[in-house]
Amino acid sequence: MKKIETLYQHGTLAQLVSGLFEGNLSIGELLEHGDTGIGTLSGLDGELMIIKGKVYQFAANGKIRLVNSDEKVPFANIHFQNDQSIGTLANLDFATFKNRIPQKIKTLNLFFAVRLVGLFDQIHTRAIAAQKPPYPTLTDAAAKQKEYLTTDIRGTAIGYFCPDLYSGTGTPGFHLHFLAENQQTGGHLLDFKLNSGELFIQVFTDFNLHLPIEDPLFLKKKFKLQNLLNSIIKAEG
Amino acid sequence: MKKIETLYQHGTLAQLVSGLFEGNLSIGELLEHGDTGIGTLSGLDGELMIIKGKVYQFAANGKIRLVNSDEKVPFANIHFQNDQSIGTLANLDFATFKNRIPQKIKTLNLFFAVRLVGLFDQIHTRAIAAQKPPYPTLTDAAAKQKEYLTTDIRGTAIGYFCPDLYSGTGTPGFHLHFLAENQQTGGHLLDFKLNSGELFIQVFTDFNLHLPIEDPLFLKKKFKLQNLLNSIIKAEG
Numbered sequence: 097m098k099k100i101e102t103l104y105q106h107g108t109l110a111q112l113v114s115g116l117f118e119g120n121l122s123i124g125e126l127l128e129h130g131d132t133g134i135g136t137l138s139g140l141d142g143e144l145m146i147i148k149g150k151v152y153q154f155a156a157n158g159k160i161r162l163v164n165s166d167e168k169v170p171f172a173n174i175h176f177q178n179d180q181s182i183g184t185l186a187n188l189d190f191a192t193f194k195n196r197i198p199q200k201i202k203t204l205n206l207f208f209a210v211r212l213v214g215l216f217d218q219i220h221t222r223a224i225a226a227q228k229p230p231y232p233t234l235t236d237a238a239a240k241q242k243e244y245l246t247t248d249i250r251g252t253a254i255g256y257f258c259p260d261l262y263s264g265t266g267t268p269g270f271h272l273h274f275l276a277e278n279q280q281t282g283g284h285l286l287d288f289k290l291n292s293g294e295l296f297i298q299v300f301t302d303f304n305l306h307l308p309i310e311d312p313l314f315l316k317k318k319f320k321l322q323n324l325l326n327s328i329i330k331a332e333g
Numbered sequence: 334m335k336k337i338e339t340l341y342q343h344g345t346l347a348q349l350v351s352g353l354f355e356g357n358l359s360i361g362e363l364l365e366h367g368d369t370g371i372g373t374l375s376g377l378d379g380e381l382m383i384i385k386g387k388v389y390q391f392a393a394n395g396k397i398r399l400v401n402s403d404e405k406v407p408f409a410n411i412h413f414q415n416d417q418s419i420g421t422l423a424n425l426d427f428a429t430f431k432n433r434i435p436q437k438i439k440t441l442n443l444f445f446a447v448r449l450v451g452l453f454d455q456i457h458t459r460a461i462a463a464q465k466p467p468y469p470t471l472t473d474a475a476a477k478q479k480e481y482l483t484t485d486i487r488g489t490a491i492g493y494f495c496p497d498l499y500s501g502t503g504t505p506g507f508h509l510h511f512l513a514e515n516q517q518t519g520g521h522l523l524d525f526k527l528n529s530g531e532l533f534i535q536v537f538t539d540f541n542l543h544l545p546i547e548d549p550l551f552l553k554k555k556f557k558l559q560n561l562l563n564s565i566i567k568a569e570g
Contacts, residue, residue: 301543305541322562
């Protein structure tokens with residue numbers, strides 16, 4: 097049975113912030129928990145977009161490819177798409193989107209998925225290059241990210257809203273990735289200017305956190321919530 | 334199928350800290366997700382112990398009763414018991430237990446259930462009396478808790494370890510309730526002196542957070558993680 101009320105997350109964001117980038121769940125296993133989502137591959141190798149059960153990687157070199165089921169993720173979010181249109185949007189940027197959408201949902205306290213399909217005047221994305229052990233922190237890896245600007249492009253922005261309360265487990269606020277309709281570009285969204293598009297929302301009652309119980313580096317790592325909050329804002333902004 | 338790898342939680346601890354004490358999930362619905370756990374009833378009315386699918390309430394007046402399936406909880410943790418003995422313990426207090434057990438598990442980064450069955454030289458428990466709207470904060474309610482000291486008592490301490498990273502979602506560290514074998518006393522454990530007993534542990538790969546999506550007070554509440562951390566430590570110590 098597809099659990100459409102559940103957002104599934106493999107890994108805790110604290111791992112990435114602390115430099116635990118090794119993949120510890122296969123794409124095949126991940127896809128048992130949804131058909132739509134975002135994530136990254138082992139070593140923070142690029143940005144993943146999961147749409148209709150297909151997993152696309154936008155790598156730091158700007159190339160897109162389909163990912164195999166035996167490749168591994170250190171972190172990903174996934175759900176079974178059952179979203180609802182809440183209408184069309186036009187002429188807005190990412191900052192306006194971030195302000196306006198929670199007002200439509202009328203709460204900041206639930207996890208929800210967003211899917212924005214349309215024509216974008218501009219998208220500004222990034223991808224992090226594959227890191228090699230010994231891994232740096234997320235902040236250091238993100239400082240060397242590759243950025244891409246594309247204009248007049250059709251595509252889909254997909255991702256999630258995570259309430260502030262779960263900072264450290266996830267990125268507080270919105271975290272979206274992009275895939276162009278022509279599959280020529282994508283990545284982690286830093287900014288966009290939407291020409292016009294349709295917004296779909298799926299609100300979750302359940303958030304299922306799945307932890308890498310067999311990863312010795314994760315088990316031994318010392319995490320402190322207080323120390324993580326600032327690092328997360330810095331790396332994911 | 335019983336999901337023995339999952340700790341299920343209804344509600345986020347932030348609700349209780351902020352005075353959202355109204356029950357919004359029935360005991361019947363809660364029991365679909367486990368047979369063992371802890372929680373509290375609507376209005377913070379006492380301390381719940383769930384053992385073998387039966388739900389016991391230890392009220393602030395010191396009485397124990399079985400709870401009906403239509404009563405509601407604002408917050409509870411539950412799982413399907415499938416724990417393993419990790420041996421006998423003797424002559425230790427709660428502080429020593431808190432130090433020693435994570436060393437046996439060899440990680441502070443996973444959620445796990447504990448069940449300690451034995452003879453206690455002393456138990457020190459509390460129960461919060463039912464609060465009436467407009468509800469106070471958890472700190473204020475806990476300040477007026479009823480405390481009980483019992484000596485030479487057989488019983489079961491059950492509860493959970495929550496990693497520091499999920500402070501605000503749950504109580505960081507150990508959170509245990511007690512039920513006497515003779516069912517004459519129980520409550521939220523403040524301290525104990527164990528004579529001898531057997532310890533059972535169940536480590537979870539998954540933590541399923543279920544949020545009260547239909548509770549308008551929850552949806553509207555403004556939570557800020559940073560503000561919650563101190564309040565939690567104060568109220569749940």
